[in-house]
Amino acid sequence: MTDLAQWLDTQTTDRELGSTIKSMAAAGAEIASVLRQAPIAGQTGLAGSDNVQGEAQKALDVISNDIVLNHLRANPAISILVSEELDEAVEMSSQGRFIIATDPLDGSSNLDVNVTVGTIFSVLASAGGLLQKGEAQLAAGYVAYGPATSLVIRIAGDTSVFTLDANGQWQQTVSAAIIPAASGEFAINTARERFWDAATIGYVRESVAGETGPAGKRYNMRWVGSMVADVHRILMRGGIFLYPLDSETASKGGRLRLLYEANPMAWLVAGAGGASTTGRQGILDVQPTGIHQRVPVILGSAEEVGRVEAWYARA
């Protein structure tokens, strides 16, 4: 079996980039062990504070953020950390070559019901500054804390999947994930239908009509409410994930965050042959204007993303 260190050697000659990814993988392994014990340790529930987006922080949001901070502080290759849980970017090593943007715990509303959550991260070159387009990413990944703990990672080539073994080592279990171009599964929060735009309504109606509508095939719907879990399913078997711009999120620019949710996921999906868009523009082409900027997110199987884009082109 190929472990993470062996795989990194095949993907990059840059040892500092490799060590940066290893630091995030080590943070993920530590968060996994905290999550496993959290109900026993009494760490579920709210932290009693709000993050910069005004969302109530869970105790485990704060604990996960601290674990990431500690691992990155110990690595002189890291210059700056941007985190969902920190209002401002945190300076680390002045000579560090890499910026990390992270959502330390994604899907945290699922914590109290023991459903998959994750840690998402993006790696950027320090020289490019904080506000770089997603296409400039050097690497991106996430850890999914599910029945197995998975690390999904891509530098510039394939999107690879590693599984945490009983000894705390990451073993490669999928060398190159491939998202089938065609799929019959979509993921969207349908409770938000009254806020949707015409393109989203058009795409979902067409899908729900199944073989009796213009799509000509039956669809299923899945929504975990944890982006990592929904994207992981799509990476493993195809499908499309939508958190589009709607009338309620329009003033904020969308729901999900560009630097540490949309961009890393779009990078991983691209490595598996999938596509991503805001509806009007490729996600990886969006020029960020702020570290906590939000963006509409549509990603997954290329044909399905193409159908949504066609609706936006008409709308």
Ligand SMILES: O=P(O)(O)OC[C@H]1O[C@](O)(COP(=O)(O)O)[C@@H](O)[C@@H]1O
């Ligand atoms: O509450 P909704 O509308 O189902 O939204 C769920 C989405 O929000 C998120 O939970 C946002 O992430 P955080 O939990 O990190 O804030 C995504 O993981 C998920 O896709």
Ligand SMILES: [Mg+2]
């Ligand atoms: Mg999140």
Ligand SMILES: [Mg+2]
């Ligand atoms: Mg989060």
